[in-house]
Amino acid sequence: MSDERHPSVPLKTPSSWTLLSSHNHFFPSHWRWEPNHETYHDHKHGVKLDWNSRSQRKGIPAEVVKEKPRENEEVESGDSESDVNNAAVSAGGEKWKVKRGSIRWVGFDWWDISWWVAIIFVVGSIFWCVNGILAFCFFTNTTLPYTNTEAATAFLGGFTFIVGAYLGWVESMNPARDADFGWEVDETMKILFEPKQTRRGHSLGRKRHHLGKHHPSPPSPTSSNLESLTKPNTDQGLPVAVPPPPPLTSVPSSESATLHSPSNGGRQATSSPPPEWKWFGTYRSLAYVANTIQLFGASIFFVSVLCGLPGILPLSGGSGGPEQEGKSEGLWVGLYWACQVIGAPCFVIAGAMFCIEVQNKWWLPAPLKLGWQIGFWNLIGGFGFWFCGIFGIWRQTSIQDPTLYQKWGTAFSTFWGSWAFLIGSYLQLWEGINKRT
Numbered sequence: 528m529s530d531e532r533h534p535s536v537p538l539k540t541p542s543s544w545t546l547l548s549s550h551n552h553f554f555p556s557h558w559r560w561e562p563n564h565e566t567y568h569d570h571k572h573g574v575k576l577d578w579n580s581r582s583q584r585k586g587i588p589a590e591v592v593k594e595k596p597r598e599n600e601e602v603e604s605g606d607s608e609s610d611v612n613n614a615a616v617s618a619g620g621e622k623w624k625v626k627r628g629s630i631r632w633v634g635f636d637w638w639d640i641s642w643w644v645a646i647i648f649v650v651g652s653i654f655w656c657v658n659g660i661l662a663f664c665f666f667t668n669t670t671l672p673y674t675n676t677e678a679a680t681a682f683l684g685g686f687t688f689i690v691g692a693y694l695g696w697v698e699s700m701n702p703a704r705d706a707d708f709g710w711e712v713d714e715t716m717k718i719l720f721e722p723k724q725t726r727r728g729h730s731l732g733r734k735r736h737h738l739g740k741h742h743p744s745p746p747s748p749t750s751s752n753l754e755s756l757t758k759p760n761t762d763q764g765l766p767v768a769v770p771p772p773p774p775l776t777s778v779p780s781s782e783s784a785t786l787h788s789p790s791n792g793g794r795q796a797t798s799s800p801p802p803e804w805k806w807f808g809t810y811r812s813l814a815y816v817a818n819t820i821q822l823f824g825a826s827i828f829f830v831s832v833l834c835g836l837p838g839i840l841p842l843s844g845g846s847g848g849p850e851q852e853g854k855s856e857g858l859w860v861g862l863y864w865a866c867q868v869i870g871a872p873c874f875v876i877a878g879a880m881f882c883i884e885v886q887n888k889w890w891l892p893a894p895l896k897l898g899w900q901i902g903f904w905n906l907i908g909g910f911g912f913w914f915c916g917i918f919g920i921w922r923q924t925s926i927q928d929p930t931l932y933q934k935w936g937t938a939f940s941t942f943w944g945s946w947a948f949l950i951g952s953y954l955q956l957w958e959g960i961n962k963r964t
Contacts, residue, residue: 538565538578538705538706539705539706540567540705540706541571541706543569543571544568544569544576544706545568545569545570546567547566547567547575548564548566549564549566550564551813552813552883552884552886553813553889554811558811559811560811560812560813561810561812561813563579563580563813563884564578564579564580564887565578566578567589572719574592574719576589576590576591576592577592578590578706579884579885579898580812580814580884581881581884582898583702583703583731584641584699584702584703585958585962586639586641586730586732586735586959586962587958587963588706588732588962625718625719626718626719626720627721628720630961631960631961632957633960634956634959634960636735636959636960638736638737639736639737639738639959640694640697640698640701640737640738640739641735641958641959642959643694643738644691644695644955644959645952645955645958645959646956647687647694648687648688648952648955649949649953649956650687651683651688651691651948652945652946652948652949652951652952653949654680654681654683654684654687655680655681655941655944655949656945656946657680658677658681658684658941658945659938659941659943659945659946660942661673661676661677662677662937662938662942663939663941663942664942666933666934666938675837678832678837679836681832681835682833682835684945685825685828685829685832685833686829686832688825688828688829689829692821692822692824693822693825695818695822696818696821696822697805699814700805700808700815701741702810702812703730703735703741704730704741704802705730705731706731732962733960733962735962740803741802741804813880813883814881814884816880817876817877818877820873820876820877820880821873823870824871824872824873824874824877824909825870825873825874826870827869827873828867830862830866830870831863831867834858834859834862834863835863840859840862840863841858856923856924859923860920860924863919864923865916867915867916867919868916868917870912871910871913871915872909872913873909874906874908875913876909878902878907878908879902879906880902881898881901881902881905882898882899882902882906883902884902885902897954897958900951900954901954901955904947904950904951904954905948905951907947907951908944908947909944911940911941911942911943911945911947912941913940914936914940915938915940915944917936918932918936918937918940919933919936919937921936922936
């Protein structure tokens with residue numbers, strides 16, 4: 528369905544952008560929820576741009592829409608196959624190429640809240656992987672120091688998950704308010720280079736500073752920086768043809784932007800001071816709902832790992848079966864296993880919502896999109912933790928073979944679920960340090 532952006536949080540776009548379409552998967556237009564996808568035409572560079580809510584939240588500039596070469600078009604000499612695959616955007620009938628920059632596999636972007644969300648989930652997943660290895664691969668070791676180590680790794684994993692879930696919730700309330708073109712432009716060679724590093728303090732791009740406060744738009748051009756705006760960019764080894772600047776009096780303020788919201792109908796509007804950074808609150812977006820569910824699930828799940836620490840609950844019996852249905856086993860079922868059964872499905876639901884957020888249609892999977900893969904692996908991890916709780920209750924009550932269900936039910940489910948979470952968490956980290964969809 529078509530939708531327009533909530534008037535209290537309009538997306539600030541360059542004045543050369545024209546909104547072509549806006550789409551929200553679930554919510555009717557009069558609810559004024561954040562759209563999931565928008566398409567723009569940038570008449571300054573002659574390209575179409577695909578905007579989506581996840582990329583905006585993660586600080587990723589809008590993606591240039593690429594078109595496949597026609598069958599009767601030959602590849603120019605010297606062009607590699609990868610250049611053709613990266614090609615070509617429609618720019619007023621001309622063919623432009625999109626060049627990707629180098630890939631970072633690790634990074635320490637402490638100034639970016641998206642990095643903190645990802646790295647904390649990575650650390651938490653590592654704790655859970657260690658717990659799964661101890662529980663499944665060394666199942667017969669039941670010494671007190673060993674079982675205490677298992678409980679400690681589960682507690683550390685649960686604690687880091689709740690911290691990561693909270694920061695993800697905060698991130699969903701504070702998406703970047705501006706949408707910059709971001710791409711380096713070579714007018715002569717008709718090449719668009721992937722943004723390498725934007726201005727300091729900017730909220731989009733691979734050098735995004737977006738933690739604890741919203742940054743205002745860059746200042747208007749002045750006589751002191753006009754020269755830098757007209758210098759050719761040689762970072763990529765190619766000259767950039769930049770037209771001479773207009774007179775100072777006619778240079779538009781870079782803070783002038785098109786606010787696509789019902790409040791102004793897409794007219795030009797001068798920027799207002801950036802909104803306050805929110806650590807608590809609400810935000811009308813699918814991502815906020817997903818992160819709220821995830822935070823709730825992590826909180827409930829944390830009760831379980833807390834109860835699993837030595838001395839919190841009475842010692843559980845080792846034989847299983849109906850004879851263990853006394854008071855102590857009732858506490859284990861009600862506080863330890865039940866909290867897993869209640870909390871883990873929230874990870875499943877949140878993962879599914881993260882997948883749907885990046886899909887072009889709510890019912891059509893998009894496995895080639897990085898954001899979809901992140902949501903998918905988190906969904907799988909949630910199923911693993913959910914099955915762990917279900918098998919745990921069975922083992923604690925009426926299962927006749929507790930060893931079988933404890934090892935291949937609870938322990939094995941934790942093992943593969945934790946590795947799924949680690950895959951999803953690292954993909955999220957990779958997404959953040961490379962700012963790619």
